[in-house]
Each structure stands twice: as structure tokens, then as C-alpha cells.
Amino acid sequence: MWISPYKYVLSLGHLCSDINQSILSAVLPFLIATYHYDYTTAAMLVTVSNVFGAFVQPFIGMLSDKKNRLLYMTLSVSLASGGMAVTGFISNSFGLCIVVIISGIGVAMFHPQAAKLFNSVSSKNAKGKGISIFSFGGKVGFTLGPVYTAFLMNLFGMKGTILFLIPGIVFGIVCSFFNKDFENLDVLEVEKKEEVKSEQKDDWSGFIKLCGVVFSRSILSNGISTFLAFYFIQQFSKSNSFASMLLSVFYGIGSIAILLGGGIADCFGHRKMVRLSFCIFLPAIFIFTNTSHFVIALIMLIFMTCGESLSYSPMVVLG
Template sequence: MSNQKIYQYLMAFGHFCSDINQTALTALLPFLIAIHHYDYTTAAMLVLVANMVSSVVQPLFGHLADKFNWVWIVPVGLLLAGGGIAATGYTSDFWQLCLAVMISGIGIAMFHPQAAKLVNLASGLHNRGTALSIFAFGGSTGAAMGPILITASIALFGVQGTLTFLLIELLACLMIGRYYRALTELNGGSIKAKQANAQATQQDQWGAFSVLCVVMFGRSIIYYGLNTFLALYWINVLGTTETVGNTMLSIYYTIGAICTLFGGKLADKFGARNVLKCGFAVLFPSIALLAMTGNELFASALLLPMGAAIHIVYSPTVVLGQQYLPNRIGFASGITLGLAISIGGITAPILGKIADIYGLTTALYSVALVPLVGAFLLAKPKD
């Protein structure tokens, strides 16, 4: 296996370790509601806190990734991401919980831009979508495993089983440490200097990138709306147990993880814009049908189109963002992997309030309306 492939898979594993923390937080909500007697709005505030901080600092870390050779923020980010989630099992104070998830959010924000830039540098001009889909697959697989890991850890060790998440990050840091010097050289441009010089002659399409951000804000609202309420919908509307609810959430992410691999390949073959359009066209009817049905079997079947559509656009979005801003790859990655994703956490309390007042079904209908924003105004990237 070439060094470039090793770096791609290493960052994909790091992405796995980063994103288990994001979905672990949402899977924690039913347990926190049961233990601390929170309402939906209060529980969703934890998602807001984690993502508000991440949204603010993510573009900054992307800018720093373009300016400085700071590969060290990748392992440090992972330690903070897992350490924050680990700390949630060791406090019953709401504000300390907020601080813990805030630390986790900062760590996630540190990891994504620099890691995505390394994947970009370790790939070729014509297989960038495929390389980023491998990276995205790591994150989607981590998202799928997050609810399973948090449920199993709490079942085995009680709420203090959240410490498992810090141990996982320590393993990832040891693996990254083995290739740290080579990654530093890669980030400095020694491997892709010629290609980087060619990219520097291209112009950044800021207008097109702004439209892409709006589209991704919509995806983020859908993503976090489903993250926050999917398990709760199974539990409180369809009448299943917490275990079944979190299992459905993991199945949804597993479907998404598999489809993430296809997203990059489709972007390389048909173009990232076309993949985005198709994905958003599927989201509205599938989410609306979920809100309409009270049948558990039919609802389970709808996990397939929802999970496929929301995840298949993931890596094409990163590719398109990097194509729009070829001179600011780290910044583009920070926005498309970070701000444009985590911004949806800001809307979680609003959706939580809707759920408290009107019910979880109405909250899902609200999420279903978001895909109508669509991805049909995206400009074609310049060659």
C-alpha cells in the first residue's frame, strides 16, 4: 500500500474516532432525560452548546490549517472530542455537562479541517472524490457506532462507562503519532508541491461557495433534526424501548456509512453538483412519510432512503467546496465539514421546543420542509 493510501485510511480512522462523539451525545439524550428528568428542550440545549462552539471556531481552525503546518491539532482535537464525552458520565450538574460537551465540540472542530486537507494532499486530481469518500466513510461509520458504543458502555459500566470514548481517542493518537513526521512533511507541501502551485493560479468562487453554504446549512438542520429525534420518535411515538430506538439510529447511520462510499465515486463520475441535487430530491418525501406513519415496519424501511440521501451528499459537498476555493482548501474543508454541518445543532432547541409544544411528529414535519431549499442553484466549478 502506498504512503498516500496509508494517510487516507489513517485520517479516515481518525474521522471515525471523531464522529463517534457527535452521535454519542445524541444517543445520550434518552439516558440523560431519564436520569436528570430533562424535557426535550433542555436536552436539546446540550446539542446546541456543543455545536455553537464548534460552529464559531471551525472556520478559524480551517484558516489556520491553510497558514500553518499544525498537524498536531489532529490528535489534540481527538483527545478533546473524546475527553468531553467521557466527562459527561462524571457529573450531574447541567452547566458542567454543558462545559463537557463544549470541550468535545471544540475538539471535533480542531480535527476536521486539518484532517480533510491532509486527505486532499494525499490524493490525485481525478480521484479526490473517492479519497474524500473514504474519509467520509470513516466519519459515517463512527456516527453509526456512536449510539451502539454509548448504549453498550452504559449498559456494562453505568453512566461512567462514557470513559470508553477517551480510551478510543488515545488509541487513535498512538496510530497518528507513528506517521506524525511524514504527515507534517505532507502538510508542508513536499509531496504535492507541484499540484499546489497549479492550484494557486485558480480563482476562488466565493459567490458559488456562499450558495453551497446555504445548501449545507439546510442539510445540517436535517442531519441534527434526525440525530436528535429519531431514537426519541421510535421510543415515544412508535412505543419501543430505548434500546430499540438507539438501534434504529445506528441502523440509519450504518446505511448512511455505506452510501457515503458511493457518494465520492459518483462525484468523480457524474459531478458533485448532480449528486447533491439527487440527494436533496429524495429527502423531502422520505422524511414526510416517516412523520405520517405509525407503523414501525414501514418506518424502519424509510431509514434506507433517508440514510442514503443525507449521507451520499457528504463527500461531494467537501469536493465541491474545495473546487470552489482551490486556494483555501483548509478553510473550505472547515466550512463544509464543520460549520455547515454543526450549524444545525443551533436549531436543535427550536425543534425541541416544537416537539415539546406540538409533539415529535410535528418536529419531523418541520425537518421535512428543509430539503425544499434544494441544491439547484449551485454554480459549476471552474476548471
């Protein structure tokens, strides 16, 4: 079997996992309109989803280091989709917290095992390009989430969230054909580790600096994705559906930037790409939050998503 199909399966899994994160952001305006929640509750739902997922992720990573288990990925996507699927059937904030935590844990569980496998099948001299392909799947998921949400909400109302199960079902079916193939990649990983073992040296100082950059970027990115739809609804009097579509545009441009960023970083340097992306990202945020003109806000939105996404693959490679 050729190696390339693995990349497509893992990228598909990334799509089916991360679509649930953007679904959460996109469904919030509909939850607020239906159940009259405030913005604090909306922020709390996103926060608990991310925090609990962050705690689980290292433990899944340790288990994945011991042996490849496709079960981790299929279970994670099922949890991510299942949690979001019941949000339309729960009207109290505590119940919503529980189901978005389950979904957040599912999303977090997917990444360690999937990233490890993708690294195993990626070329040593094109790590940035390889990571960008994997990340592209996730960004496409982010892009489709708001469109999918708006479509279901307009067609079925809040009960339409049950169809958020579809990505999990699709990935489960696809994975059923690749179970043994992924587990056999352990042999390939051992060979690669032996080749590079003598070349590796931990740079803790650089790692701590990188963690600070990643942490700062994550705060900004999560804040933008959570409140972007609300911002256009309140600031420019746009509808919930329009705001969801705009969120998809934001993620869609980001997916293209991620795909390009990895390859460019391989050619010109990963550190240079990270610096360039932040030089675009931060000024764009400042102008975006201080303008009252819709067109200028849209232009800055493009710069924001490009700046935010170009740094993703290089930072993963540097880590």
C-alpha cells in the first residue's frame, strides 16, 4: 500500500474532528437567541471545552507513544461529534457544559495520535509541507462547520444538531478499512527513530520561548473564533446566518494560508515565517477592533486569518 493514502485518511480525520470546534462557535449565536444566554455563558462553554481537552491531551499522547491505536482516533471523533449532536436538545447551561466538555475532550484526544502517525509518513526534508497538509484538513473542517451549522439551523432548527453525528460516522467507516495498516506503522516509526536518535538534542530554552508564542497565539485565535460572529452581529447588525457564513470565510482563507505556509517555511525558514505571520496578525487585530467601517473590517479579517494561519505549520515543526 502506498504511503500517501495514510495522509488523506489522517487529514480527513482532522477535518471530522475540528469541524466540531467551529460548530461550537457557530452554534453559540443560535443558542443565545433560543435560550437567551449572555456572552459570559457563551465564553464559558468554549473555555470549559478547551480546558478539559487540554488536560486530557498529554495522557493520550503518552499512550500513543507506546503503540499506535486507531481506536483513539475513531473514539475521539465519535465523542467530538456526539457531544455537539445533543447541544440542541439541552436548554440548561450546566448540561451544555457537560456535552461541550465531552466534545472538547474528543477533539483533544484526536491530535496526539494523528499527529504522531502523520509525522511518521512525512518526508524528513519537507516536514513543514507535511504538517500543512494535515493542518489543511483541520482548517477545512473549521471552514465547513459554520456553513453546516447555518444550513441545519435554518432547515431543522435546534433539533438539527443531531446531524452533527455525520462526520463521526463517516470517519469511523473510513477507518474500518485502515486499522491494521495504521498499527503496522509502529515498525516504520522504530526505524525512523533509530536513524535520527543521534541527531536529536533538546533545546529547552527555545522550547519555552516557543510555548510562550503558541500560548499567546492560542488566546488570540480562540478569542477571535468565539466572538467573531457576535462581533459582526452586534457591530454591523448582521444576521446569525450571515455571521456563521463569515466565520466559514475566515476559516477558509486560513486553510489556504496553512497549506501555503508549510511549504514556504521549508524554503525560507520556519522562524522567519513565524515572525512574518505575527507582523501581519497583530496590526490587523488592532485595526479590526478599532474600525467602524464594514469593508475595512472585512479586509482586516483577511489579514488576520492569514497572519494567524501562516505560523501554524512552522510552529509545529519547531516544537
